[in-house]
Amino acid sequence: MKKVLIAMIALVTIASADKLVNLKIDGMTCSMCIGDIKASVGKVKGVSDTTVYLKEGRAEVKTRKGAKPQEMCDAVKKLGYGCTVVK
Numbered sequence: 001m002k003k004v005l006i007a008m009i010a011l012v013t014i015a016s017a018d019k020l021v022n023l024k025i026d027g028m029t030c031s032m033c034i035g036d037i038k039a040s041v042g043k044v045k046g047v048s049d050t051t052v053y054l055k056e057g058r059a060e061v062k063t064r065k066g067a068k069p070q071e072m073c074d075a076v077k078k079l080g081y082g083c084t085v086v087k
């Protein structure tokens, strides 16, 4: 039963076809910034995972269908950082 459940979860994960959104973020200075940004962006609808690159000043956000990149940037801006969606 457990194996079936794991297989189902794997299928759903594949079916949802993660899309990567790239954000350019200005003003990050330390690992606290990363934590704050990850937490905030993670609350945006459709976001499944966020990786923040402090030195490069950017973030990669894994999203599900229907996620709006601008909402992710707005969440970052609300924390006081600069943010633009990289096209």
Ligand SMILES: [Cu+2]
Pocket (backbone or CB within 6 Å): 028, 029, 030, 031, 032, 033, 034
């Ligand atoms: Cu910081």
